[in-house]
Amino acid sequence: MVAIENTQIVLASRPVADIDPKTTFRVQKESLSGELGPNEILVKVLYISLDPAMRGWMRDVRSYIRPVRIDEVMRSADVAQVIKSNNTNYKVGDLVRATCGWQEYAVLKPSEDLVKIKAFPGVSPSTYLGVLGMTGLTAYFGLYEVGEIVKKGGPNCTVVVSGAAGATGMVAAQIAKHVFGCRVIGIAGSPDKCDYLVKELGLDAALNYKSKTFFKDLCAVTPKLIDIFFDNTGGDILDACLRRIAFKGRIIVCGAISTYNDATPKGPAYYSALITQRARMEGFIVFDYAKQYGKAIEDMSQWIKEGKLQSRETIVHGIESAPEALVKLFRGDNTGKMLVKVAEEDSRSLRSASGIGLSEGAPAFGAPAGFEKQTGNIRVLQYSKNGQYLAWATPECVKVMDAQSLEVIQEIAVKDIIEIDFSPKGTFLSTWMRQIKTEDGSHKNMSIYEVKTGQELTSFSQKSQNNWNVQWTDDEAYCARMVSNEVHFWEPKNLTKTPFTKLRQEGMSQFSLSPGKSTSVAVFFGERKGAPAMVRIYSITNFTVPLASKSFFKADRVQMIWNQLGTNVLVWATTDHDKTGKSYYGETNLYYLAVAGNFDCRVPIDGLIHDVAWAPASKDFVVIHGQMPSPKTTLFDHRANAVHEFGRDARNTIKWNPCGRILVLAGFGNLAGTMDFWDRKTLKKIASVSARDTTACEWSPDNRHILTATLSPRLRVDNGYKIWHYTGTLVHTEELNELYQVSWRPAAPELYAIRSALSPAPKPTANSAVAAAKPAPARAMGAYRPPQARGTPAPSLFTDASANNTSASATSNAAADANLSKAALKNKKKRENAKKNKDSEDGALASTPAAPTAGSGANSPARSNTPRPNSNNNSSNNNKSKPQNGALLPATTTSASSQMTETEKKIRNVTKKLKQIHELKEKQAAGETLELTQLQKITAEAALLKELEALKI
Incomplete structure (x- = not known):
């Protein structure tokens, strides 16, 4: 084991009256070699107990226990975890209660103070310093x-x-x-x-x-x-x-x-x-x-x-918080037990061809004691969102393990499950299997179980694996799923009964519940009969009047991205085709809505959207947008104003650490794998590393480490994972055969607040040092080329075009037209005009949703450059068919316009004009100079809106 830097707090002087944290204590560092004597163990301190008796220990007077000496580590009772052992009675991973003192690590010998403890379900190790301490x-x-x-x-x-x-x-x-x-x-x-x-x-x-x-x-x-x-x-x-x-x-x-x-x-x-x-x-x-x-x-x-x-605890975080926390104890600021949380029992779970494995966090990175490795065909692995449970599915059953005690607490005898997920608090477990065809179509393949009892509470028929699960409110007061044009809401205690309430809206195709204390539901309506698409937000207690709404064109489907408070939502809208010919990925736009209804806008971005992510504090967000291979990355504030540019680079992934202090901007998938670490506070780059062939990326709950992995079946070679410190240091690496999943055990972000000064990088493990020293295999590099353009000269359409430049598609069309005869050119124009007229007719082509993406059980591939957000609709009833060759299916074999009434035709024409005005206003907002006739057309918008309202009466 490499040397460990150990932070200690020692008694610097004896207080006469009140404790002054600055003069009574002193912070110092020491280096632990990790070498142990006979029967010794090395422990990582997790919790420090703060007690009134400590004031007596600082006095140099006779007492039931000798006083703490000057320059000695301050005495305390602690819960710690064994990370190295020369004692057969203590294994790596064991939890102990001991007198370690105010320090991060300690070498201990067997004594009356050293007691092995065993956590049981629902009880934190900190309980052994409180109720059980x-x-x-x-x-x-x-x-x-x-x-x-x-x-x-x-x-x-x-x-x-x-x-x-x-x-x-x-x-x-x-x-x-x-x-x-x-x-x-x-x-x-x-x-x-x-x-x-x-x-x-x-x-x-x-x-x-x-x-x-x-x-x-x-x-x-x-x-x-x-x-x-x-x-x-x-x-x-x-x-x-x-x-x-x-x-x-x-x-x-x-x-x-x-x-x-x-x-x-x-x-x-x-x-x-x-x-x-x-x-x-x-x-x-x-x-x-x-x-x-x-x-x-x-x-x-x-x-x-x-x-x-x-039990109730008042917890402060970080060893250096101990002196001030002790002062707060004597002021009576605490309710219940006063504790300092020094470290987390951070761990990772992984699923590979050989089964399930667990690994502890820094600095040991060893397998925890007491976990019996699960072998065989493990189809899916899932932690509960609070980190309390770990569940996995085999061909015969689903097992639920207490993630703290490592004991299997529930085994549900249900076969062929390929998807599992927990409710926000881990109270309920949902499962999904492929639907079996029956004559009446009644096979209920999606079920919800109570974790503690293993009892099945309800089941549904759910064809699509895409967004298969119900959506929950954060407090688990309600769950919801879409059925046709309705969103059904249930109370957990009445899941077997009819829905508690329903949200009915004609044309609704997607919905999304907000996080936070006051839950809202956002619903999406696609474009219909020439009318624009729309997103509305309702309170789940009142579906009569929406809290906010936003209409827009160019939206076959959307992804609704909430901030953590549930106060604002970003709507990432996507079309299947780009009529301008600039992109074969379709068109994308981003819209901002405040739940309060006092603000909405179109976010001003250039080109395609590759990723969007809110900061955890919910006050700003980052967007990667523009043409590959060098899109822009922009930071926007809470009113969608651009406040910082992170420059251009080959990026398609945004990852905030849980507390929002560190931002990773990366290019994965078929990009080079560069990861840039940025300090949000200073907006300066901290480090840049190469994580080639990354197919999965996830921050640790401790805010300091990020995991990158190469998973099967996306890539079947070089499978394994790496753990990086945010300073760019490769801390640990593991190579595994056919690795399918790897994830951190979740924990509350507030347990690991980053201090104002960023901490230095730890020393890497031996295997990571070796891996870092290996030269990367030679790879032919060049400019990014989309699949359809590979093997051909690079046209100008892969660079950003300014407002004054002719589009690449127009340039290429003009070149082609020059080689046509007059008759051929005339026929070509006729075909183009006919196609435009057909495209404008209502119902000529059916809108096609995104192809379902594989869930966790099917090993979802890493994000590609295709900027298509997933549907939030968890009902298969709204999925329209799409041929495998990608062609759109005609909605009807007869002309839609021939079946319209005169009023419907007038509505269509007015809506078409409004759409043109909307596009002109977008060009004007982007800085493009409009002609006089175009400006005059914009002034007619108010009259057209009144006409439209009159026609709909």
Whole structure:
């Protein structure tokens, strides 16, 4: 193992009163060689526990544990992961609770402090620093051993807990209330915390000790006095409860956080109540009961499963955040356990010809312990969006594994599944198989299951594999799918019943649900009978009036791209053919709609669109547009104004890292594979690397690493994956035979906020260093040539044409016309005019949707240069047939115009004029100079619109 740079925080000086993070602590770096002695293990720290006791450890006084020395790593209880081991009792990947201190890595020897832990479904490893850690054990033994709650507990026992919104008090209050059925009053420091204690944890009452009427309120809620007082705080709260202690009452003292920063702590003023009430006040240290930890953890684990114990955590991120977070702990800014998240158990899953494999993250990159490799024909692999579950399909069944404990928790006996997907919170699992033809066409090949029970909740008939799954709202309150011209909505609890509601709109062909808290639904209507295409946005609670709408021409289909907040949507519109002859890929346009209905526009771009991506912050977006081989890349703000150009290069892929700080612009598919890393904050390029033959690309949740892979069957040679740091360093590489899928385990982006100063690159692993040293195989390079132009001289149509230049198609046509006789030229013009008239007739040609793209189970190829967005329609009922040679099918064998009424013909003619005006306005907006007759035509738009409205009445 290469040397590891280890960040540590040490005690620099002993505070006299309040802690000053800048003078009390110091950040330093050390290098760990990775070499281990006998029985030693090397661990990566995941979570650091922040506790009030740390203030006492900084004092150079006699205590139950020696003080932390100056220049020593600050002591803390931690959860860590083994990344190297010389101890047979600890394997790589094991999770342990240990005293590592404020540092990123530690070398440990077996001791009483080193305990192997095992996560179970739905419980984070951080729980072993809270409910199942020292804080939870303190609450448990305080109530059992000092408070004698087994004897006193019950509905007639009144328990008061100070610091009840803190880590220890929260557990004590819940045990007293939900395990022993006592009447429990919590004391906290804000109205919000008091509301949480009553409404979420179910306490009988909660008091704000900062209130001027605190003691009066305490008397009101303790008419029969206090039988057990669990005290974390000391000071005035202890005095108030001493005045209300019952006869033979018990006062459990486990802390006095309100006095820790006092230069001269004060004693209780009403200790005489202990005499008059024959009460007992006793302090204790949790270490006194170390031999009973096993029983306590077993009990509390069971209470968690039964729902009697809830945990809440306040988490800060990054080891350097620890000093300031400790100050916040003493200010009472936390609710529940205060933790520092240092690192993630980042891992990757992969599917190859040999089965499924898992790999841990940096710096070990080893296989996790406890995972039994799945071999055989694995058809598809899928993580839940929250990273809680990993599911895969075999020819015989679908298995669901808890991604933390690596235990298979569900096996669904359903055969021949080739697509699977989870709902946003991982509550439901959808599956799809190829439809089997039956006489009545009733085979229901798409099903939804509840993950916890494995029960099938409902099923549908879904022919198309393209967009096969239902769409969910982020909160899983509703799911939806399209059936003919309707979008059906269900509540999950009533999936077996008729839809909860329906959105009915004639001509609707696609829909898309927005992310975010207030869900909207965007629907697309294609061009019909000369009328323009349209996108409308509705609230899912009101389909009567749209929130926003936008009409436009040149749209056979669209892709609706929402920002993460669900407040704005980009509509990427595509046609099958480019009538100007500039592109054989068709025409593309981009439109912007605000859900609020206060803004919409056409995004000003040049040429074809190759990729579009919102920044995670939802305030700006990037578009790659223009002719290959050197399209433009432009950054637009929240009002579609171009604010930065990233230059021209052979690119077709945009990848934002999860927090939006780093932007990757790349050219994959049949491009050279160059990846440019840009800093969004400074708009400067960080690095540029070559990732040839990349067919899949994905950022790690940690914001710092990006994975590129070469997958089968797109490419059957050089399969494998590479992990890059955003500084351009190749950190790790693996070569595998027939790799079909590889993906990161998802995690919340906020867990890995990038600091203001970008972190340096880590040292690469040995195999990546070797791979980086290999010379790239020689490859004949040249200018990009589209497939239809290869082997012929490069015409001028593959360069951007200015407004004053004649189009390439017109130039080539003029050259061809010069070689024709007069009679042939006359006949050619007649044919062209006839074709134009036919194209303008309504219904002459059927609109053709995009060919279905393969889903995850069919190994989707990397993005090509073809700028055709996928359909968002998840119903096969709206798919029109398309011959394999790409020819369009006639909609009817008779002339559509001959069947029109006079009014319909007038509507067609007016709409045609409006379309021409729309095109003229687009040219004008692009800076093109219009003739006087064209300008006059634009002025007639208002009159034409009124005429159109009158005709439709």
